[in-house]
Amino acid sequence: MSIQKSLEPTVRNGMKTLFDVEVPTVEFQETRKEFDGDITVVVFPFLRFTKGNPFEIATKLGEYLKESVEEISDFNVVKGFLNLVISDIYYLNSFSKIYKNSNYGITKPELEDKSVMVEYSSPNTNKPLHLGHIRNNLLGYSVAEIIAASGKKVYKTQIINDRGIHICKSMLAWERFSNGETPESTGLKGDKLVGNYYVKFDQEYKKEIEELIKDGVNEKEAKKNAPILQEAQNMLRKWESGDEKVVTLWKTMNQWVYDGFDKSYKELGVNFDINYYESNTYLLGKDVVAEGLEKGVFFKKEDGSVWIDLTDEGLDEKIVLRADGTAVYITQDIGTAIQRIKDYADINSMVYTVGNEQDYHFKVLFLILKKLGYKWAQNLYHLSYGMVDLPSGKMKSREGTVVDADDLMIEMTNTARDISQELGKLEAYSGEEKEKLYNTIGLGALKYYILKVDPKKRILFDPKESIDFNGNTGPFIQYTYARIQSILRKANFDYSHEIIGISLHKKEKELIKLLENFPEIIKNAAENLSPALIANYTYDLVKAYNSFYQTVPILNCENIDEKVLRIQLSKRVGDVIKTSFKLLGIDVPERM
RNA sequence: GCCCUUGUAGUUCAACGGAUAGAACAAAAGUUUCCUAAACUUUAGAUCUAGGUUCGAUUCCUAGCAAGGGUACCA
Numbered sequence: 021m022s023i024q025k026s027l028e029p030t031v032r033n034g035m036k037t038l039f040d041v042e043v044p045t046v047e048f049q050e051t052r053k054e055f056d057g058d059i060t061v062v063v064f065p066f067l068r069f070t071k072g073n074p075f076e077i078a079t080k081l082g083e084y085l086k087e088s089v090e091e092i093s094d095f096n097v098v099k100g101f102l103n104l105v106i107s108d109i110y111y112l113n114s115f116s117k118i119y120k121n122s123n124y125g126i127t128k129p130e131l132e133d134k135s136v137m138v139e140y141s142s143p144n145t146n147k148p149l150h151l152g153h154i155r156n157n158l159l160g161y162s163v164a165e166i167i168a169a170s171g172k173k174v175y176k177t178q179i180i181n182d183r184g185i186h187i188c189k190s191m192l193a194w195e196r197f198s199n200g201e202t203p204e205s206t207g208l209k210g211d212k213l214v215g216n217y218y219v220k221f222d223q224e225y226k227k228e229i230e231e232l233i234k235d236g237v238n239e240k241e242a243k244k245n246a247p248i249l250q251e252a253q254n255m256l257r258k259w260e261s262g263d264e265k266v267v268t269l270w271k272t273m274n275q276w277v278y279d280g281f282d283k284s285y286k287e288l289g290v291n292f293d294i295n296y297y298e299s300n301t302y303l304l305g306k307d308v309v310a311e312g313l314e315k316g317v318f319f320k321k322e323d324g325s326v327w328i329d330l331t332d333e334g335l336d337e338k339i340v341l342r343a344d345g346t347a348v349y350i351t352q353d354i355g356t357a358i359q360r361i362k363d364y365a366d367i368n369s370m371v372y373t374v375g376n377e378q379d380y381h382f383k384v385l386f387l388i389l390k391k392l393g394y395k396w397a398q399n400l401y402h403l404s405y406g407m408v409d410l411p412s413g414k415m416k417s418r419e420g421t422v423v424d425a426d427d428l429m430i431e432m433t434n435t436a437r438d439i440s441q442e443l444g445k446l447e448a449y450s451g452e453e454k455e456k457l458y459n460t461i462g463l464g465a466l467k468y469y470i471l472k473v474d475p476k477k478r479i480l481f482d483p484k485e486s487i488d489f490n491g492n493t494g495p496f497i498q499y500t501y502a503r504i505q506s507i508l509r510k511a512n513f514d515y516s517h518e519i520i521g522i523s524l525h526k527k528e529k530e531l532i533k534l535l536e537n538f539p540e541i542i543k544n545a546a547e548n549l550s551p552a553l554i555a556n557y558t559y560d561l562v563k564a565y566n567s568f569y570q571t572v573p574i575l576n577c578e579n580i581d582e583k584v585l586r587i588q589l590s591k592r593v594g595d596v597i598k599t600s601f602k603l604l605g606i607d608v609p610e611r612m
Numbered sequence: 613g614c615c616c617u618u619g620u621a622g623u624u625c626a627a628c629g630g631a632u633a634g635a636a637c638a639a640a641a642g643u644u645u646c647c648u649a650a651a652c653u654u655u656a657g658a659u660c661u662a663g664g665u666u667c668g669a670u671u672c673c674u675a676g677c678a679a680g681g682g683u684a685c686c687a
Contacts, residue, residue, distance in 0.1 A: 052631065062630060064667060074667080100667080101631060144687075181687070298687095325685065334615085335683095342685045349687050379616060380682055406617080407680080414680090443650070461650090473625065477618065478680070485623095490650060491636040492625075499650045507647055544628095556626065556635095563635080570643095570652045577647095590647095612650075 022536055023059060023091065023106060023114075024048045031061060034084040039077070041069040050533070056096055057103030058533070064100040074100030108524045112585075115532045116518050119588050125538045125599050127171030135173035135366045138164040140373035140403075141290070142179045145277045146190050146218040148211045149284050149425035150415060151408050151481060152375070155470050158605060159405055160373035161290040162471060162551040165603045167371075170546035175293045175364060179356055182274055183299040188255040190214050191269055192248065193221035203276050209283060209426070210276030224248050287429055289463070289605050294363075296356055302347045305355025308392065309341050317391050328388055338384050353385050354392075361396060369399035371549065376404040376476070403549045406478030408470075423483060432462035432487065439489055445612070460607045461495050467606050468494030472555040492559055494606055497597060500562045501608040503569070504594035510575055511587045519585040527568035531589055534561045538596055542603070551604055558600045565593045 031046045043066055051057040063078040070077070075097055082095035082102050094105040118124055140160020143149060149157075161176070168174040194201075194217040203210040225248050232242035243249075258266045285291065309326055312318045318326050318340060326341035340351055361367065372382060382402035389397035407414065415422045436458040440446060446454055469487045473479055489495045524532075537557070545553040574590060577583035598608050 047628090047630085049628090049630075054632080060631090064630075067667065099631070184687080186687085323685090336615095339685055344685085346685085348685065352687095375681090376617065377681055378687090381687095383616090404617085409680085439650070445648070445650095469624095477625090480624080488624085488637065493636085493650085495650055496636090499648080503648055503651085510647070552625095559626095559635080566651060567653090569647080573647075575647045611648080 022540070023110065027059070027061075027085075027089065027104075030085060030089055031081070034081050034088070035066060035070075038080050038084060039070045039072075041066070043069055051103045055098060055101075055103050056094075056105060058106040058529070059104050061102040061104065062100065063102055067100075078102040108522070108529075109520075111524055111529055111532045112520055112522070114536060115585075115589070115592075116520075118532075118535050119518075119592055124535075124592065125542055125596060126169050127539070127542075129168075129171050129173045133172055134368040135175060135364065136167050136369045136371060137175045137177055137360055137364065137367045138167065138371045138373065139177050139179060140164075141285075141292070142181065142374070143281060144181050144186070145211075145274055146186050146215060148209070148215045149281065151423040151425065151428060152415060154288065154425050154428070154466070155405060155408050155479065156373055156375070157285070157288055157290045158467055158470055159403065159475055159551065160371075161605050162554075162603060163371060163373065163403060163546075163549050165605065166542060166551060166554065167546045169542050169599075169603055172546075173366070175367065176291065177294050177296060177360070178292050179296045179298060179301075180278075182297050183259070183302070185252060185256050186218070187270065187274075188252045188259065189221040190218040191266075191273055192252050192255055193217040193224065194273065195269070197224075203279070209280040210278070211280030211284070212426075213280075214273055214277050221248070221252070284425055287426070289607075296359070298352050298356075301355040301359050302352040303355070304359055305351035305353070306341065306345075306347055308354050308358060309351060312340075312388075312392055315392075317388075328384075328391070330384065330387060333387055335380075335384060335387070338388075340388070350381065350385055350388070353381075354388060357385075357389060357400075358394070361394070368396045369401070370396075371401045371403050373403045373405070376406055378402075379404055401549065403475065405475040408479045408481050411480065411482050411484075423481065429463060429466065432466045433459050434462070435486055435489070436462035436465065436495070440612070457609055457612060460609050461489075461498060461612060464494030464498050464601075464606045464608075465489055466494075467604060468497070468555060471551045471604050472559070474552050475550060495612075497558055497562045497601065498606075498608050499612055500566055501594055501597045501601075502610060502612045504565075504590045504597075505610050507574055507587065507590050508594070515584045515587045517584065519581050519588070522579075522581050522585065525568075525572055527564070527571050528585070528589060530564050531561075531568055531593060534564055535592060535596060538600075545603075554600050554603050558597060561593060561596060565590075 027048070028046045032043055035041050035043050047062040047065055049060050049062065051060045061078070061081070063074045063081065066077060067074060078097040078100060082097060082104070085104065086092050086095055091107050091110040092104050093107040096103050138160055141153065141157050143153060164174045164176045194214070197220055198217065201213065203213055206213060225246055228246040228248055229239070229242045232246065233239060237245070255266055259270060309318060313320065313326060318328050320326050323343040324345070325339055325343040327337050327339050329337050331337065338350070339348060340354070342348060357370065360370065374382065379402065386397060386400045389400065409415070410421060410423070412421055440454070440458060440461070446457070465487050470479065472492065541553060541557045545551060572586065574583070574586045577586060601608050
């Protein structure tokens, strides 16, 4: 329990006793470091309830608190800010509790709590993963971990977009141009191989259009009537009717892609509890639309298409089923959501990690599900995030301006290797150990770089300026962790006993204050679906620890009690770094 | 046109409506007989504009400007 919470009733009592007013809430903040004190009561808001000079109110309140609260050793007033000095005994006690809790910061789920499903990644099976997917995966995975740490059971999932005309395009191109190439025969990752044929299709398609235009066909007609496109459409019809040959090819090529994706996911350190496939859920969506039509949630236009009217909600009319009865994007999403609740009776909340270009789509989706009468529809959240842009603008696969996920991860590891070798601290380790470490550091840099930014904001990524390894970065934090482990390795004596009755150094107090905040930070990050809060907190903690490390001796400390406390502090700071980095999906090294 | 998001040092990011707007990179200067210098300590530098609400506004409201996105029987 934080000191704030325990002080709040006392402050309220004080206001009642001194001025005979009931104040509804008390505003606390950390005392700025240029003033004396640890915690500050903001007195200005009380002026609404009692007249008077804020300075005098604060002074009287300060006297009252000093009298009645043991932990408050002194106070001072600046304008309407009442700065309270908290005694070292309080901090030692508080730290002792933190130190005893070996799983500090993590809340275990209660049995009766409802679970949350977090969706992320959701790739297109025609395109290898790129930098944008990396942000999506890191965000989704991290948010899932954070929610779990805040005390809820979490299922991680993705929806795989495995059907439609675009799939047929790469299938057709492969049939025509590949001479039977496979991932095995070429050594290419399956997703890359299939991606190549998707590009190949586009090239051939463009060629055919040009030729048709040369023959005097107008552009619109040419685009529509290019033979290769028609053949792809034909293939889709065959797929939908269950043509054996087409379905077999579809399964084979999809499997190549999944195998390729699995490698990337593994390298990135993300995973899923269950996958959903669009090919399995789009039909359910159509059934639900039919039901909703009967209930009057939807209406039918003359041409047979089905719509929902959301003008009352300030939105437009939105189509949910085409005139020919085929499903649109949102039809399938309706089906998927309902399927998930059917599959997992214990979930009552879902988080969708999808880019902000789909804000409108999810607003509509959630509204539709509410109107269909699903109770859980009020607990749906769109974790909307900004795009990752290059200096040249948006990433476009056709223009070759895509930063490939696999390539980027390799590049990061290479940079880590270069820097590490230059520093030359790792001579004693085997080649295998070193490579693992380079990977940990390189990916740490990449993940932290992306996760430290507020999800809502777009990220500008300049491939020419490589990601930093110094300053507010993943490796900076990893380095601090490694340094702490080094201290702990050297502290080969029993330092477990509780320390009481010593006076604290300023830097020690700072660390304890920061440690106290950790559980609250996790809760906040879970509520706001924001890993950035964890990243920024960890940075602050590490910054404070490094300053502490540089200012005071730890192992060389002469007073044994102080030495033990400092080692304990180091231990706990290291644990918190490890825990929060785990929530970000980042590994920490024992040495670097 | 309408709707949504974002505008903070040269650059990349912070700041429940609170005190003198914090960091990092880049720039300038310092700290290794001492626990890992991927560190630490200094210096210099910013709230898009105009109004409003408030004891107090980077934060809330209104208008404008700028960037991005959406507004499709694409996903």
